[in-house]
Amino acid sequence: MPADSFMPKDLMKKRGLIFSFVAVALLSATGVAGARVKTINLPPDGVQLRASPLPGYEKARISCVACHSAEYMQYQPPTAARPYWENMVKRMKAVFNAPLEDADIPDIVDYLVKTYGNEQAP
Numbered sequence: 001m002p003a004d005s006f007m008p009k010d011l012m013k014k015r016g017l018i019f020s021f022v023a024v025a026l027l028s029a030t031g032v033a034g035a036r037v038k039t040i041n042l043p044p045d046g047v048q049l050r051a052s053p054l055p056g057y058e059k060a061r062i063s064c065v066a067c068h069s070a071e072y073m074q075y076q077p078p079t080a081a082r083p084y085w086e087n088m089v090k091r092m093k094a095v096f097n098a099p100l101e102d103a104d105i106p107d108i109v110d111y112l113v114k115t116y117g118n119e120q121a122p
């Protein structure tokens with residue numbers, strides 16, 4: 001015996017109405033989503049290192065902006081002297097395993113202090 005035969009006629013009708021309403025709502029929802037072109041807005045590219053003819057520039061581009069953008073350098077005090085930058089580079093290597101050779105540290109520090117620190121050309 002079909003289950004529907006337990007229901008009074010008008011309740012069956014109502015159920016049918018609700019069903020078609022839900023079906024239409026679902027159809028239009030998926031229809032709209034399917035037609036819409038999905039876009040993703042990426043944040044703007046991270047701050048790049050300031051270009052420089054110093055040899056440390058290329059080295060810093062390899063070793064210093066893999067984990068964070070150059071924004072971190074930009075926000076250091078412009079009064080920061082050579083030892084400050086040297087400690088910074090050594091800390092990046094020792095604490096965070098920044099991929100750089102000890103032999104490259106002087107060049108990188110030189111670039112940093114002259115580009116972001118207190119040896120900047122006026």
Ligand code: HEC
Nearest residue numbers: 063064065066067068072073076088089092096097098099
């Ligand atoms: C392996 C990942 C990694 C690399 C490579 C790396 N850093 Fe960092 N750096 C970090 C992390 C993580 C922080 C934030 C944690 C912190 O502030 O101690 C940070 C923070 C900084 C800061 C913000 C100041 C501070 O004390 O937090 C500066 C400036 C900085 N890094 C410079 C550099 C320079 C210069 C190099 C290249 C020699 C470099 N980083 C390479 C991971 C890295």
